[in-house]
Amino acid sequence: MTINNTDIGWELYRTFLGVLEEGSLSGAARSMGIAQPTVGRHVDALETALGVTLFTRSQTGLLPTEAALALQPFALTMYSAAAALKRAAESQGSGIQGTVRVTASEVIGQEVLPPILAKLQDTHPDLTVELVLTNRVQDLLQREADIAVRMTQPRQEQLIARCVGVMPLGFHAHKRYLDKHGTPSSLADLAQHALIGFDEETPFVRAARKAFPIWNRENFAVRTDNDMAQIALIRAGCGIGVCQMHIAARDLNLVNILPGSIPLSLETWLTMHEDLRNNPSCKVTFDALLKGLQDYVTP
Amino acid sequence: MTINNTDIGWELYRTFLGVLEEGSLSGAARSMGIAQPTVGRHVDALETALGVTLFTRSQTGLLPTEAALALQPFALTMYSAAAALKRAAESQGSGIQGTVRVTASEVIGQEVLPPILAKLQDTHPDLTVELVLTNRVQDLLQREADIAVRMTQPRQEQLIARCVGVMPLGFHAHKRYLDKHGTPSSLADLAQHALIGFDEETPFVRAARKAFPIWNRENFAVRTDNDMAQIALIRAGCGIGVCQMHIAARDLNLVNILPGSIPLSLETWLTMHEDLRNNPSCKVTFDALLKGLQDYVTP
């Protein structure tokens, strides 16, 4: 491998990304702390070097061409890697310090992780945790995050993966709702109730629907793809919905419906890139998450 | 996301990588086409910016610190992404042109792909294919390659994956060997023969050994982890080894031993990053590989 193979300054890619994000040369210049003509020159240089027109200029701003949009993901990968490198460098000194970027789903991140992270913060005050909550699986290989809590087993060899256990799910409803509408005694009864469900059909939803045909889009009284909103709806007594047993168990007003028939359970995996194996901060965070999640799953 | 969050010039990462690769400032300067003091300045600047010592200087060269080695993978990711961006830009014009980087195992790359690529080259003379042959799974997410031919199903949602079929494997030996040592009529007979096998125990070997206990490390007369060498050994009449049926079938002097008992078969997958879906060159290459491999698997 020869490093020089691409003799395009990497600096150009960064300003390219800035312009793409801000939509104008001046905007990018402001956000990056450089002068507007410099940004313009960088874009020109990149266009010349690549032989591709990246933006259609107008006096109201710059419109990215298709080519620019096609190239954006690559520049974003560079950005992620640069950010990850910087994080890794921070924690390079002695002792536990620096920033670790953790990604998880919204439910896990809002309901489960806070106490775990609080304890971690307590033990290691110099450690900063960046929590990225999204249902889109962030890419550890692309360095979008250092550690991921995910519901699927990763198959990448470059990833260190540990299964923390299985999170049981169950139908739940608020006492108030059940007092008013009665408690279903069988799965068939569910059809008579206000069900809280999903809008778009994700792989998980498909699996759930297969196991419980009642769990169908048409039977839902409220549909939302936001998991936290589903929990909030259950808590508000809107109807019957699926949520994690452990989360529901905290609220004494929530009742587990049809306890025997657990619809599905979520295998939970903790994942980290193997490059970070020797990074003390990441290791500490990984171990804390592992223990905390295990305690959560099997108290 | 704020681009400026890392106000370290990306240029510095590139020279850092160059120094890491060459092991000296002067070497990196030569390979990158810049002057040695410039390289030195970049390293100094990066060390100051990161607050980390990257190299221990000596007059015989530079020795990377642990920190530098820990940060290298991130810089390599940036490098891969930059190279991929450049490839993507090349093929951005009209018509099929530019460079597509394909990765595959050595066996596939040497025995199966050449005719497919020759035909592709014929139809699209302006298309260049970079063929990276390695048994290490190159990372499509990390942009080390555009298209991968692999024996495992990828589980990443960001990847477009198509199964091209199953490549049957079988025990094979050269006629010359069989004339001399006889043809085994049962699996048990294999123990009396010179078996060509693996040295290190990979997941695949483990699976094979489970199905065929004879296929054990201790029974091997020749051990090599190089698949192509195994085929060459079979061809040279060294003994009995496992190789793809289709490859063996080309050589009339190779005999399939115990034809009924196919030890294992390899599911073959063609994979591409979804970002490249609209890249005409990658699409054409992907389709050509798909068709070519399918034809190869089921003629």
Next chain:
DNA sequence: TAGTCGCCATACATTTTCGTATGACCATCA
């Protein structure tokens, strides 16, 4: 319709970065 505010492009001065030349040091070998 006149005014304001945003944008990009250009010209010129400035700063920064880079390259050349050189010196000091170490390893190797005759």
Next chain:
DNA sequence: TGATGGTCATACGAAAATGTATGGCGACTA
């Protein structure tokens, strides 16, 4: 032990990149 070829560090002039100031243009508003 002296010569050679490699390394990195430093000093200074050259080149390149940047920043400032300005002009022109379009969109929006009163």
